[in-house]
Amino acid sequence: MLVNLISDTVTKPTSEMLEAMFMADVGDDVFKEDPSVNYLENQVAVLFGKEAALFFPSGTMTNQTAIKIHTQQGDQLICDRYAHVYNYEGGGVSFNSGVSCKLIKGHRGKITAKQINACINPPDFYHSPRTKLVCLENTTNKGGGAIYDTKEINKIRKLCDQEGLALHLDGARLWNALEVTGEDPKVYGSLFDTISLCFSKGLGCPVGSVLVGSVDNIKKALRIRKVFGGGMRQAGYLAAAGSYALKFHRKTLNEDHRRAKEISDLLNNLDFVHEVQPVETNIIIFSLKSDLNESDFVNQLSKKQILIMGLGKGKLRIVTHRNYTEEHHEYVLTTLSKMKVYA
Numbered sequence: 001m002l003v004n005l006i007s008d009t010v011t012k013p014t015s016e017m018l019e020a021m022f023m024a025d026v027g028d029d030v031f032k033e034d035p036s037v038n039y040l041e042n043q044v045a046v047l048f049g050k051e052a053a054l055f056f057p058s059g060t061m062t063n064q065t066a067i068k069i070h071t072q073q074g075d076q077l078i079c080d081r082y083a084h085v086y087n088y089e090g091g092g093v094s095f096n097s098g099v100s101c102k103l104i105k106g107h108r109g110k111i112t113a114k115q116i117n118a119c120i121n122p123p124d125f126y127h128s129p130r131t132k133l134v135c136l137e138n139t140t141n142k143g144g145g146a147i148y149d150t151k152e153i154n155k156i157r158k159l160c161d162q163e164g165l166a167l168h169l170d171g172a173r174l175w176n177a178l179e180v181t182g183e184d185p186k187v188y189g190s191l192f193d194t195i196s197l198c199f200s201k202g203l204g205c206p207v208g209s210v211l212v213g214s215v216d217n218i219k220k221a222l223r224i225r226k227v228f229g230g231g232m233r234q235a236g237y238l239a240a241a242g243s244y245a246l247k248f249h250r251k252t253l254n255e256d257h258r259r260a261k262e263i264s265d266l267l268n269n270l271d272f273v274h275e276v277q278p279v280e281t282n283i284i285i286f287s288l289k290s291d292l293n294e295s296d297f298v299n300q301l302s303k304k305q306i307l308i309m310g311l312g313k314g315k316l317r318i319v320t321h322r323n324y325t326e327e328h329h330e331y332v333l334t335t336l337s338k339m340k341v342y343a
């Protein structure tokens, strides 16, 4: 038994999902003639109360397209220093859009309206880059699955309106946040110009991401997606997995969250653990006592067939997901509680 807790991206489709993919009605999506892609796009647009949506092969391409829509070369975007768009998209912000990032030292990957306000360059001051876009992430990835308070996002929206800035949400794991808060996705739709959503993480699809926005922005996105090489033909086989996941997999995210909480409760009681960050969704970030080596710990666990990720600087990450079963969970809890870790 191999237990992979590296990421929720390791999830594989169930046989029922594969069946739904196999049965999909498809066409050429580059001509917008794939009924299953059109169906998913419409479904997600309606869910978020947005005018339109577009299906993409990856969350990275969805975010990069949104950044391209909202900016011109030389502009600047504002985001948290941990942001995925800044750290984990291969420098795409500059490569694709010629844009720089103003980084904010937020709390667990979350930034406030006040912090953003202090980072906006005066539009007439031509010496500094023009601030054009704010990117938030919910839940935060490197911030340990933390959830934004929509009250703060409301303030950020108001600020963006005042200052003429666009607001994009990297909602790769927004599904997890919505599962916890029980908020209507339309609340998010009303606050952001564009939102990217991933289907290949907690929702358990093999591939897929969707961007929602206005008709105008999605028209621009269609052209940019083409330029990025993301126009796919019979993509309905993939989109069908997304529609299947919206129907059957959103509900079970709470299981991932419960198991993550139980792992963090246990870690909090282990003598080799220094600190566990508060767990809000399916990501657990923790650190070992300072004299213990992080990669030794990862190796020790992998010998017991449990894979977790080292984040450097003594930090470690565990991510629960739908392929992490109750049987796996019991094995992980028992293994961790019996572990002896020496300096």
Ligand SMILES: *Cc1c(COP(=O)(O)O)cnc(C)c1O
Residues within 6 Å of the ligand: 058, 059, 060, 061, 063, 084, 085, 137, 139, 140, 141, 170, 172, 173, 198, 200, 209
């Ligand atoms: C996973 C992820 C993405 C998209 O990544 P892909 O690997 O391109 O699908 C974007 N933002 C965040 C916060 C993520 O965790």
